[in-house]
Amino acid sequence: MIVVATHNGKDHLPVLLESLERHGVGGHDVLILDTGSTCRASLELLREVESRKWPFRLEVGKTPYQAYDSGAYVHAFRNWDAEGYLFMQDSVKPKRDDWVSAFESKATYGVGCVPWLIFPMQWNSQEQVDWLISTCGVNDWPPHGVFGPIFYAPRSAMESLDAKGFLDILPSDKTQQMAMERIWPTVFTLSGFAVRPVETVFDETLLRQDEYTHMTKKFALRA
């Protein structure tokens, strides 16, 4: 299942959906979860998207976890059954027909999380570090973060995280949401799952120049 978290996504969602139409979704369902949009145009767009016919099964839902992607991901896992989940944001745009299989093919033995890109573990603030320590109960973490967070995870891996209580770690502010790029790989690693990216290390220049193979992502202001 392709899970798209959207928030006031009127500028992004049409671009994403157009690329999904063009490049396909690998035979999976698409779930768009609104994380609490406030902009009228975005809400109207969601209604229009829901009513339109698509070349794939598409559902629009709403998450009780406002504004933050990771909450939408957890909500999707707990309420929609699928073999695996490709979690992404509405600002992502697939570029090739094999983009879904690029994720799935990396989910080999022992792998629980397939990010699009990783980044060397670094922090924006001490608050992020403290939050990871307090929520994950560790003072050590893997050396990479999950860019986005955008990643594929088999249901079995998500179930394992849920059983350990790791899916109860939900951000409640911007700092914590940004920390989720660090917390996801940490909880997968602590649960014994490997993190294996589709591409390589995040480089802002490459992204801005649209040089990654499978996808691109826009950084933009939101209402």
Added chain:
Amino acid sequence: MSDALSKVSVIIDGEAPSDQIRECISSLGTYPGQFEVLVAGGPAQLEPAQHVLCEGSVGERWNEAAKKAKGDYLFFLKPWVLLNPGALAILAESLEREMEIGACAPLLVQHDGSQAPQEFILLEDECKRRPIDVLLRPVKFGYRPDWQVSPVNGVAYLADAILVRKVAFWGAGGWDGCLENHWMDLTLGLSISELQWRVTCDYRAVGLTADPASDLAFDVNQSIKLVDRWYGRFLPHGLRTSDGVIRHHPWIPIHIGAVLANYQRTPSIHNPRPSGTCHRPGEIPGERCSVVVVTYNSMSSLTACVTSVIANLGTFDELILVDNGSRDDTPNYLQSLEGTDPRIKIVLNGANLGFSEGCNVGIRESCGDYIVLLNPDTVVTEGWLGRMRAYFQDPSVGAVGPISNGAYGMQSYSFHFPRNAGDELSPGDIYDLATKVNARRSVDVRLLIGFCVMIPRTILDEVGHLDPELFLGFDDLDLSWRLRLAGYRLLIASDVFVLHRVHVSFMSEPESVTKEHERRSANAFARKLIAHYGEGAVPDQMEIWGIDWFTPEVEVWAKAA
């Protein structure tokens, strides 16, 4: 040593005589934790080892055995290796202590007592700047017997004996069964390193190897295969000159085979320098540095700063000291320096023009290709200019700053060291760790604090000099913002340490005066941001710089978002 180490699964290649495998297993001795032995393939049934029936190449057999393994750590072992007692526990302890270590190898010695070639180095052609060859060599890079902080970093080791964290192993995709011995070893190490796991060698763990010497002879075709596979993905370690001599890469001055953490597009490959003779940094007119230090009542810290800069300045570099009308002994001290060293220039403004304009005066006086804006309450360390400048081989880099003991946020040294390095390191310890553990490591950030920042003159001219309206403070937020708007990356050089005493000049004035200067600067900068983005559209400061401490007055900032 911990008495409750994680479970280890030892995986031994079964394609060897039974006696040899038995001897290898018995050399493992005792291990203070759970432990299992799996023999991958071959006919051997060696109790209590579990025999894993599998066929194919070594890599394929080891992968099959790894799938059966129950341990958190996988110890891949060639049957001809005999470990010293306790070696496995030492390796496991390394992984236990630092989660960022993905794999740890013991030091291997041969029967004649010599160190076995174990570490991989990639060479590039000196002038064409293309990878051309792969060599194996003994692990050797600046190790000090008393340096027990952490195992030494490599990038890939031969897998005659290597303990790999299971999540790092599967994250790297396991062994590549299509590759031959050694090539699969090195590829696994590189794959693990690319995922940012550290690949290390712990000298305290020693093994005896009897790997036939013929196995260590690499043929050219195999080298090319490995180079092709990793082309463009990491920085070569050394150079082969036109006369065949192998020497250290000039921009990796500490040691060959050090940490290579920057796997992003490596400039030497993607942005080749023009052909020609390679020069050492600091000796080519095209790479001169101008260090600009603006002083204001700075006497209490200035001598140490100037002394350290002069001691670490290249022949063609220069130090420009600009005084902003100090009332203490600073002007006298600066005048006493005039004529003592041709690399020193002194400018006495006679009045306080503000920090930004003081810097601009120095920049206008300078003639170097790289400008370093340095605070007078700093002490720089050996090799600082060369190591910072090395990052500009990548033209997407707009500015580079060091790590420090006195810097806010990501430039604090504690973010850049192994977490067991200790909380109260001396400056000497920090320097040692920075240069040895972090060689060539950098971190992309959105803000470089202004106590020390290096910018190429061409880029500074392009984005504009410092904003004179920012009299005191926020000049660094402004410059970082403008550089990133122009599409440049900002890097923290994790291998450069600059000691910083923080706000010495600020403290020479009453707090009310500095606060007023800061208030005005903050408001001026806020208005600048609003003018750029439009009212209500200024991104969150967390988004622009990753900080939350930019605090202009409420009435000004209210229009921002």
